[in-house]
Amino acid sequence: MEENRVNPSATATDPWAEVAARLGADLFLDLQPDPGASARGRGATLRRTLTEALRSAILDGRLPAGTALPPYRSLAADLGLARGTVSAVYQELIAEGWLTARQGSATRVADGAAHPETASNRKADERPSTPSPFRFPHDFSLGQPCAGMFPRTDWIRATRRVLTGAGDEVFAPTHPQGRAELRRALSGYLSRTRGVRTTADLIVLGxxxxxxxxxxxxxxxxxVLAVEGHGLPFHWQAVVRGGTRVVPIAVDDEGMVIDDLERSGAAAxxxxxxxxxxxxxxxxPARRxxxxxxxxxxxxxxxxxxxxxxxxYDRDPVGALQALGPDVVxxxxxxxxxxxxxxxxxWLALPPHLMDVVMNAKGVREGDASIVDQLILADLIDSGAYDRHIRRSRQVYRQRRDALVEAVTACGLGLPGIAAGLHAVIPVDHADEGALVHEAFRRGIGLVGLSLFRHPDADPLPHGGLVVGFGTPAASTFTADLQALRDLLAESPAARRVVP
Ligand SMILES: Cc1ncc(COP(=O)(O)O)c(C=O)c1O
Structure with missing residues (x-):
């Protein structure tokens, strides 16, 4: 299933633009049937996906209370669906209390239909007294996917299924390896999507x-643990807390320099x-x-x-390194x-000889991870909802990455690295990095400099950079956020003196 951006500024030939104009909102609707779905299931799938798309748009506030939906006949024509399908969706949502319909008036989003935690739906006197953490108006910070894309409806469904079917033993202390249901689901998923060679017995959950x-x-x-000279400081800190010293190894345009690793004497x-x-x-490949x-x-x-x-985003994912050496990775x-x-x-998928030592250290019962969530995640994977979420997310992030490349190259800058993940690096001179990050902050743009990720004992990379987490912005603000970034790059003298 693919996700379609419904953008009012789209061209007239784009059927989604018409829908968006009618809905008066910048809206994502997930309506494309899975290409692998059988023709028989297509109608039911479209009905279900339209229902879910509208529900989640209401839930996350993209369709606020009172918004008038287009007449079902028009929406059906706009989307190329049977009228009966859209009518049935409206009726279902009315019956569930998401929408209201009065004779002679438009179908509207019901008052109070949005999720109770949706900020826009919360009354002022119900706001939590603790201040919420500071957020940049244009938030390209790292370490998170787009929060609005969390599959709430799938999670709710999976929770209901799991709790309905769960025996009482689910709520007792659990073996620290983690629930077998999730280990089984993950071993299948990891081998199918990443080529990992493992079994449920070799997975430890956390x-x-x-x-x-x-x-x-x-x-x-x-x-001693050898790490990439540029990486995540809080991961190094976790290692140090565990009692191991961290030694940085240089990274170049082929990844870690393995000759340097060999010379380091590290055993991990x-x-x-x-x-x-x-x-x-x-x-x-040679270094792998x-x-x-x-x-x-x-x-x-x-x-x-x-x-x-x-x-x-550009081609098939590179398979996991573990597939080349399940005995050492x-x-x-x-x-x-x-x-x-x-x-x-x-999770960890371990080589067999490390199972005992790791499990002995975990103790006799799980100390941290939520067992109920493990069952919910197993259900999400087994039901296909997790795969759908990944496919949908990949489509959205691919579009964002393409838009970022366009914006950055329009400013005469480059975006090296493969088209992957949720972040990208815009190279700039070391001397300019700090000033650019500062100017970004002044403009309300949250991003960080590449030097933030340098281990104190590692040599600097040949250039500095701006690290942009393009997954983070909300769908409704991404275009404006990107424009702000583009203005920063176009208007800052430092950004023009970029490393080629
Ligand atoms: C390089 C890297 N590794 C791993 C993770 C996942 O971190 P964790 O599972 O500790 O939340 C992240 C997320 O920010 C990351 O950036």
Whole structure:
């Protein structure tokens, strides 16, 4: 299922523009049937997806209370659907209380239909007393997908299914390896989408990559972990907390320099081989082979941080490094980029010989992860909802990445790195990076400099950069956010003195 941007500024030939104009809103509707769906299921699928698209637009405030929807006949014509399909959707939403209809008047979004936590729906005196964290008006910060795309309806459905079917044992303390349902679902998913060679028995569930690194430093890493010279400081800190020293290894345009790794004497390495964080380059095929061969020869262990492997836009995703060496690679991942960092769910797919040492360190019962959420996630994967969410997200982020490339190149700048993930780096001179980040802040644009990710003992990269988290902005503000970024680049003298 693909996601279509319904934008009032679209051309007249775009059927979605007409719909948007009628709805008076900048709206995403997810209406394209899955190309793999059978013809028999197409009508039912379209009905279900239109219902969900309208529900989620109401839930996240894109269709506020009182908004008049177009007559169902017009919407059916606009969308190329049968009138009966749209009429049935309206009726279902009226019956559920999302919409109201009065004789002779338009069908409207019902008062109070939006999610109770939607800010715009909350009365002033109900606002929480603690101040909400500062947010930039144009927020390109890192580390999160677009929050408005969280699949709320699917999550609610999965929760209902799970809790309805769950035996009482679900609510008792659980084995720290995590629920078998999610380990099974994940092992199938990871092998299908990332080529990971694992089984449910070799997966250990937790809350995030960060906590997994701390666990591994207590158990597997030994004294020293080699890391990419530019990477995530809070991951290094987690490793240090676990008792392991971190040694940075240079990164160039083929990823980590494995010759330097070999010279470092480390017996463990943390890599982001599919899309180096933050530079965005993949580890070259020759270096992938070299690092596996090094680990086998020396008995070292490799941790693969596969943080955004599903989001690749120009061609098929590079398969997981783990597939080349399941005996030496620990595959680490989480739902932080694919769903939300608020869903605290992560995993390790371990080589068999490391299972005992890691499980012994986890103790006798799960200390952190939500077992109920593990079952919900298993249901999301098994029901296909998770795959649909990923496909939909990939489509949206691809469009955003294309729009970012266009904006940046229009300003005479470049965007190196592969088209993947939720962030991109705009290279600028080291000397200009700080001034540009400062000017961005002054204009209300939240982004960070590339130097923020340099390990203190690592050499600087040949250039500085602006690191842009293009997944973060809300759908309704993305165009304006991008325009603000474009203005920054076009109007700042520093941005023109860019590294080629
Ligand atoms: C490089 C990198 N690895 C991993 C993650 C996922 O982190 P965690 O699972 O600790 O939330 C992120 C998310 O920001 C990331 O940027």
């Amino acid at each position: 809350t995030a990559v960060q906590s997994a690194l701390e666990l591994l430093s207590r158990t597997v890493f030994g004294d 390495v943390l890599l982001s081989p599919s899309h180096q964080f933050p530079t965005g380059v993949p580890l070259s 082979m070299q690092v596996i061969e090094w680990a086998r020869r020396t008995g070292a262990v490799i941790v693969e941080d596969d943080y955004d492997g599903e989001f690749r 620990i595959h680490a991942g989480s739902m932080s980029k694919s769903l939300s960092p608020a869903v605290r769910a992560g």
